Amino acid sequence: MKLLAPERLHRVERFLWALTLVAVPVTSFRFIPFIGADSQVRPLSLIPAAPLLFLLVFRCFQRHRFFIWNNSFLPLLAFVLVALLSSAVGFFLAPENLYNYTYASRLLRAWVTFGVGLIFLIVPVAMNRDEQDLKFTLKWLYVGLVGHVIWSLVQLLHFYVLAVYFDGQPLGNLVDLIQKTVMMAGVSPNRRISGLALEPSWLAAQVMTVYLPWVFASVLVGYQWDKRRWLAPVSLAACGGLILFTYSRSGVLSVVGTMFLTFLFTGWGWLRQAWKWLLRPFHRDDSVLVRQIMNVTMRIALIAVILAGLVGGSYILSKNTYFASIWQSDKKDLTSYLVDIYAGPRLAFAWAGWTIFEQHPWVGIGLGATGLYFYQALPDWSHFNITEISQLLSSDNLTYPNTKDLYVRLLAETGIVGFWLFISFYLLLLGKVFALLRSRRKELVFLGTASLLAWFGIVVLGFTQDSFAMLNIWMPLGILIGMANLRA
Numbered sequence: 005m006k007l008l009a010p011e012r013l014h015r016v017e018r019f020l021w022a023l024t025l026v027a028v029p030v031t032s033f034r035f036i037p038f039i040g041a042d043s044q045v046r047p048l049s050l051i052p053a054a055p056l057l058f059l060l061v062f063r064c065f066q067r068h069r070f071f072i073w074n075n076s077f078l079p080l081l082a083f084v085l086v087a088l089l090s091s092a093v094g095f096f097l098a099p100e101n102l103y104n105y106t107y108a109s110r111l112l113r114a115w116v117t118f119g120v121g122l123i124f125l126i127v128p129v130a131m132n133r134d135e136q137d138l139k140f141t142l143k144w145l146y147v148g149l150v151g152h153v154i155w156s157l158v159q160l161l162h163f164y165v166l167a168v169y170f171d172g173q174p175l176g177n178l179v180d181l182i183q184k185t186v187m188m189a190g191v192s193p194n195r196r197i198s199g200l201a202l203e204p205s206w207l208a209a210q211v212m213t214v215y216l217p218w219v220f221a222s223v224l225v226g227y228q229w230d231k232r233r234w235l236a237p238v239s240l241a242a243c244g245g246l247i248l249f250t251y252s253r254s255g256v257l258s259v260v261g262t263m264f265l266t267f268l269f270t271g272w273g274w275l276r277q278a279w280k281w282l283l284r285p286f287h288r289d290d291s292v293l294v295r296q297i298m299n300v301t302m303r304i305a306l307i308a309v310i311l312a313g314l315v316g317g318s319y320i321l322s323k324n325t326y327f328a329s330i331w332q333s334d335k336k337d338l339t340s341y342l343v344d345i346y347a348g349p350r351l352a353f354a355w356a357g358w359t360i361f362e363q364h365p366w367v368g369i370g371l372g373a374t375g376l377y378f379y380q381a382l383p384d385w386s387h388f389n390i391t392e393i394s395q396l397l398s399s400d401n402l403t404y405p406n407t408k409d410l411y412v413r414l415l416a417e418t419g420i421v422g423f424w425l426f427i428s429f430y431l432l433l434l435g436k437v438f439a440l441l442r443s444r445r446k447e448l449v450f451l452g453t454a455s456l457l458a459w460f461g462i463v464v465l466g467f468t469q470d471s472f473a474m475l476n477i478w479m480p481l482g483i484l485i486g487m488a489n490l491r492a
Contacts, residue, residue: 152200221454350468409467433459465477
């Protein structure tokens with residue numbers, strides 16, 4: 005049949021992959037079916053990615069070759085087996101229901117979200133096999149980044165113009181109404197942009213792991229995957245602006261830390277070239293005085309722009325009360341300090357997860373079951389002066405609690421064995437990254453540099469979120485696995 009011809013199927017796959025990439029920014033699309041009403045993780049990319057996976061599996065049967073499998077999946081396969089054992093043990097533990105949540109319902113929910121995450125790992129592996137595939141992926145990823153930038157500008161217009169001059173009128177709430185119609189939440193009430201993501205911290209996390217790595221690596225390595233030379237520096241500035249105006253403390257600090265670590269591993273060559281470029285006008289062989297003056301002026305202007313950006317960004321962050329609380333707190337002990345800077349709830353959630361792990365250290369309590377043990381594991385100090393915990397403990401609350409920390413969740417739900425199997429998957433991919441960085445081919449060094457920054461970002465992100473359905477922690481790794489077969 006012509007409809008099932010390999011070349012036609014390939015075009016359909018590329019079309020669905022492009023849609024998947026363009027839809028990446030929308031993290032909480034309201035109209036995705038078969039997902040619980042209380043779920044906030046609703047990636048719009050799942051709508052084209054799911055049928056794309058079906059087509060890829062069909063093509064495997066058509067070619068009689070299971071090309072969507074990769075040996076890098078072996079630690080994950082072992083993790084799945086341990087998680088299945090943990091889930092079986094969870095039934096024997098027989099925890100009490102929480103509100104209308106049963107162990108079986110939470111177990112099903114957890115495995116569904118894990119399956120969603122695997123889609124965002126397997127599909128990029130299959131769709132990124134060579135340099136042309138990677139360029140196709142980056143082109144459509146950038147389209148999604150443009151969507152983030154445009155809607156973030158609309159949100160800034162809402163914060164500083166519409167909501168101010170049209171307060172109480174329909175136009176003043178128009179942007180919030182549109183966002184609530186399409187997504188699970190409206191605009192941030194405290195003038196923090198969230199782009200097309202659910203909330204500001206989600207936008208910062210997405211930029212850090214999905215977009216910034218490719219932009220930063222392009223500038224650092226000097227690899228131009230697109231003919232437009234201005235695209236990389238402009239995109240780098242756009243990523244910086246998005247992260248800055250989220251006022252996400254974890255986002256800003258994580259980006260600074262991960263970029264610094266990536267630079268330590270990969271940036272020395274760039275630093276030497278930049279230093280030579282800065283000093284070039286002062287060499288005697290550049291005899292034309294006018295050219296010398298122009299070159300010096302251009303370099304001074306570039307340095308001034310960079311310094312102005314750093315100083316301006318620092319000033320903007322310092323004027324935000326939420327962000328500035330990091331250095332304005334006068335508390336002496338660590339727990340009081342974290343509570344004072346509004347990080348108390350996250351500490352309490354992670355503390356509860358760790359307590360559950362200590363009670364079931366080897367195979368855990370079963371995937372998705374942490375919330376059923378949560379209230380008894382909360383530390384005593386968290387019951388006082390923390391609004392979010394008070395709301396959680398309220399008799400009117402029906403929200404299912406979670407640790408908001410992937411690593412603590414893995415320890416609590418799959419035990420030490422499951423935790424280390426999952427971490428071994430990360431470590432295996434780090435080895436692939438370093439192999440790419442040793443390559444003599446610039447495109448592979450570019451891939452390795454971007455993947456290293458994404459890897460650092462994903463590892464850090466695990467300390468602030470715990471959902472398996474977040475494509476941020478899967479898609480960059482999938483691209484790395486698919487492309488890592490290239491060598492030399």
